Structure formats: C-alpha cells, structure tokens
Amino acid sequence: xxxxxxxxxxxxxxxxxxxxxxxxxxxxxxxxxxxxxxxxxxxxxxxxxxxxxxxxxxxxxxxxxxxxxxxxxxxxxxxxxxxxxxxxxxxxxxxxxxxxxxxxxxxxxxxxxxxxxxxxxxxxxxxxxxxxxxxxxxxxxxxxxxxxxxxxxxxxxxxxxxxxxxxxxxxxxxxxxxxxxxxxxxxxxxxxxxxxxxxxxxxxxxxxxxxxxxxxxxxxxxxxxxxxxxxxxxxxxxxxxxxxxxxxxxxxxxxxxxxx
Amino acid sequence: xxxxxxxxxxxxxxxxxxxxxxxxxxxxxxxxxxxxxxxxxxxxxxxxxxxxxxxxxxxxxxxxxxxxxxxxxxxxxxxxxxxxxxxxxxxxxxxxxxxxxxxxxxxxxxxxxxxxxxxxxxxxxxxxxxxxxxxxxxxxxxxxxxxxxxxxxxxxxxxxxxxxxxxxxxxxxxxxxxxxxxxxxxxxxxxxxxxxxxxxxxxxxxxxxxxxxxxxxxxxxxxxxxxxxxxxxxxxxxxxxxxxxxxxxxxxxxxxxxxxxxxxxxxxxxxxxxxxxxxxxxxxxxxxxxx
Numbered sequence: 204x205x206x207x208x209x210x211x212x213x214x215x216x217x218x219x220x221x222x223x224x225x226x227x228x229x230x231x232x233x234x235x236x237x238x239x240x241x242x243x244x245x246x247x248x249x250x251x252x253x254x255x256x257x258x259x260x261x262x263x264x265x266x267x268x269x270x271x272x273x274x275x276x277x278x279x280x281x282x283x284x285x286x287x288x289x290x291x292x293x294x295x296x297x298x299x300x301x302x303x304x305x306x307x308x309x310x311x312x313x314x315x316x317x318x319x320x321x322x323x324x325x326x327x328x329x330x331x332x333x334x335x336x337x338x339x340x341x342x343x344x345x346x347x348x349x350x351x352x353x354x355x356x357x358x359x360x361x362x363x364x365x366x367x368x369x370x371x372x373x374x375x376x377x378x379x380x381x382x383x384x385x386x387x388x389x390x391x392x393x394x395x396x397x398x399x400x401x402x403x404x405x406x407x408x409x410x411x412x413x414x415x416x417x418x419x420x421x422x423x424x425x426x427x428x429x430x431x432x433x434x435x436x437x438x439x440x441x442x443x444x445x446x447x448x449x450x451x452x453x454x455x456x457x458x459x460x461x462x463x
Numbered sequence: 464x465x466x467x468x469x470x471x472x473x474x475x476x477x478x479x480x481x482x483x484x485x486x487x488x489x490x491x492x493x494x495x496x497x498x499x500x501x502x503x504x505x506x507x508x509x510x511x512x513x514x515x516x517x518x519x520x521x522x523x524x525x526x527x528x529x530x531x532x533x534x535x536x537x538x539x540x541x542x543x544x545x546x547x548x549x550x551x552x553x554x555x556x557x558x559x560x561x562x563x564x565x566x567x568x569x570x571x572x573x574x575x576x577x578x579x580x581x582x583x584x585x586x587x588x589x590x591x592x593x594x595x596x597x598x599x600x601x602x603x604x605x606x607x608x609x610x611x612x613x614x615x616x617x618x619x620x621x622x623x624x625x626x627x628x629x630x631x632x633x634x635x636x637x638x639x640x641x642x643x644x645x646x647x648x649x650x651x652x653x654x655x656x657x658x659x660x661x662x663x664x665x666x667x668x669x670x671x672x673x674x675x676x677x678x679x680x681x682x683x684x685x686x687x688x689x690x691x692x693x694x695x696x697x698x699x700x701x702x703x704x705x706x707x708x709x710x711x712x713x714x715x716x717x718x719x720x721x722x723x724x725x726x727x728x729x730x731x732x733x734x735x736x737x738x739x740x741x742x743x744x745x746x747x748x749x750x751x752x753x754x
Contacts, residue, residue, distance in 0.1 A: 266645060292647035304642040306635045317635045320628055321647030366647060 225274035249416035295369030312343035318362035325367025353384035373404035473715030478610030480710030482668030484694035486661030502688030503568035505669030538662025572680035583673035699746025
C-alpha cells in the first residue's frame, strides 16, 4: 500500500511511520499546515528548514508532546494520534529532544537506566551503548553537567537507544555544537542504523542533512516546499525551498527540472 | 546544664519534625505541590491509629503496620485523582484543592472525634520511661525511638531514591517531566508513588506525635504544618538530610526559647525560621550543594 505522498519512491510495503495532513496550532499561530510524510523502514528521513519552519513542532507532535488540531499520526499501521508520549515510546517511537534534556541530577549511567526502564526488547542495552561509545564507561558515575555539549548529546542518544526504538526521532542534534563534534555525532549514525532502526531527524544544518539522509523534506512556515532524495534535488532547489524564494512555493518533485 | 538539656531535647524532637517535613519537601520537590493538607494528614493518621487500636485491640506498635500502608495507598489515590486533576489546570488550583482537602479533613475529624485532645498511649512501659544523665538531664526513651525512626526513614528514603528504579524515576521526573515521558515513564504514576511515600512518612510522624504529645483535629494546621514548613525552609528545599537538620535547628531553637520563658517556645522557633528565610533563603543545605 504505497500512498500517493511517498515522493515518487519505489519502497515496497507499508510505511513504518506516516503523518497525514497534520495541522498543529500554538495558540493562534498555525505552526504546521496539513503536513504529510511517510517514513519507510530503514530510512534516514530528514526534515530541513529554517528557524520557525515547524520542524521541531512536527517531531514533537509525532512523539506525542503536542496535540494536533487536525490530521493523524500512524505507526506500524495503527493510529497513534491519541496516545500519550510514554505509550508511543513503549511502542517504539523514541525521541532525542532538542537541547538534549538530560536529567541533570542523575549520573550518566542513571540517565541510561531511566532510558532503559521501559525498554522494548531489542539489541540495545546499556552495555552495548558503552561498547559503542567507549569513553562513556569511564565517566558513567559523573553527573551529566560535567560533560561537554557533544558528550551530553551522545548520552541523550544513548538514553534513547537503550529503549530500543523502532523509529528514532532526532531533534536538532547539531544545535549549539562545534562542527567537528556534529560530524562525529552524525558519524555514529551508520552503526546505529545497522541495528535495524529507522531515523527521522530534524536539522537546520542542510549540508549535514543532505549528507546523511536517504530522503529529505523541506518545510517553510509550516508547509512542505520540497521533497525528494538528496541525489535528485539541486542545491538551487534546496536553497529556494529553504528560504522561500520566488518560484519555489509549489512543492517540486524530483525530476521536474531545475531552473531557478 | 539546663542549656545542655535544652539542646539535647531539641535535637531529639527535631527527629519528629523531620518526619513531618520530609514528605512535604518530597511532594514540592517532585511535583511542585505545596501540600497545605500535609499536617492534617498526620493528624488523620493519628486518629486512624486510635480507631484501629480501639476496634482491633492490636498492640499500639502494630497500628503502624496497618495505618502507614493505608495512608500510602490513600496518597497514591488522592494524587492520581484530586491533585493530578488540579495540577493539570494550574498552580493556584492545586493550592486551593490542597486547602480544601485540609478543611475537609479538619472538619471531618471534628465531626467524628470532637475537638477533644487525644493521646495515643504506647502501652509499653519502656516507652513511657526515661533515663537520666546527671541530675538535670532526663531523656525520654520515646523521643530517642522517634529520633532513631526518623533517621532510619531518611536513610531508607535516600537508599530508595538513589538506588531503586522508581527512586531514579522520581528524580528524573522532578528534573524533566517531558524527557521522562519520552523515555516511556508515566509521570502521573511516578507522582502517585511520591505522594504515597509522603503520606506514609507523615503518617509515621502523626502517630509519633500522638504518642509524644496529644492530637486534636486542628493540630495539623496550627502546629504540624507550620513546623514542617519551618523545618523544610531552614534545612533547604529538596534536601532529605536538610529536613533533619532543619527539624533539629527548629527543635533546639524552641527548647532554648522555652528555657528563657516557657511562652517563648514557638516564637523562638519561628524567629529562626524567619532569619533563615531572610539571610539564607536557599536553606542551610541547598540542593545544588548536596548533589
């Protein structure tokens, strides 16, 4: 059942995560306007866009932290729109929130233990996280406040992984981190994907997103302005979609031409 | 020597105040609930103990085994129904609901038990006895037992919070409720557990108070709640051992005040409370410093 909104992709089977015509309001402001997307198993799906485009709102609504005013979120063929965040986490939708949001009075290991408290069965354990990110083991007794931003981000990712998510939501991993640190964190992605996860990420750093994603969707003021595989979109298209330049307003499908 | 005696008595009574205070501190620290009914819950537990003893004729100490779990369950239920509903609306609603609960408990107790003061006889000769050091210092075994109980309760709470799964979840939810939800934790359930602990500890305090002194329906607000607040503020909010230190400082201040003039007992305690609030608003042990 491949829907009409899969951006021309030829993925077989049903999407793992699907968002249908999602509209979210923050008070009077319409943060998302009828957004749809389909994420297929094993994909790295990147939402890009400028500040205020609605990227984080979209991710937080998928995680259950915002209630949509219209539309629905489907996970593994079931409507999860009415489920609380903790129930969605239990089903395998786990988010690394923007700004890391570690438990500051807990040690590194305790943060991971909280992440594992309601874990689904799966490949990720606290031990596996220590094996993957070697330096964490020596620092497991430290309060997280003593870690650098990049280290904190790694703990936040580890805390999400030990829950054994089926789809991992990553909200602005690069925020406030040095480029070299961002590179290193995104460098972990292949190893994470190898354990069978699907990733939906939000990223302001477009070049980073284009490098890691198998599919991108660009938002502008709550609407989709571009969607496709990174290989099929040109830099000009992305720039136009990102900044909302003239001629970019209708969503372009890949292969439609690339005149500015 | 009378001053030494005052200090010793004050330290020991501080254990009772810590039992009053630790639950108040926990509920504020975890769910930001100012439990104005906290003292009334202690008195309620005392009256339930009186009722249980009268009806079942169990030995007095056994009443703890019945009343404390009952109060814990009540705490979970009250949190999940009344308090959570108020929290979902606003801080002010929560304050009003706690105040309402306080009124209901007090007036309910007045209705059923009248305004007469009641004591809880320990029924144990050891606990009514005391021992002497020198000629002027006389220490009641009961106070020693209450102080030891407070220390054991605080040690147990600390162990629970730092080592157990639910203790970790309580701290995690207190730090960042949303992040805890993303990790799959139902914070309402965690709040319920924290309230159960708070109700259980204050039940211990209420029964102990009934043994040490006397209870009456309004003792919850005119004595216990005030002492609990003072102990929490003096010791430092969110610090477990701070509540014991706060209770001890309050107790010592009261006993020294009483030594000056018996009518100065409560006044001296509240002067220290006010002084700490003005000079060191974070309390003697601040949460940051402890962690």
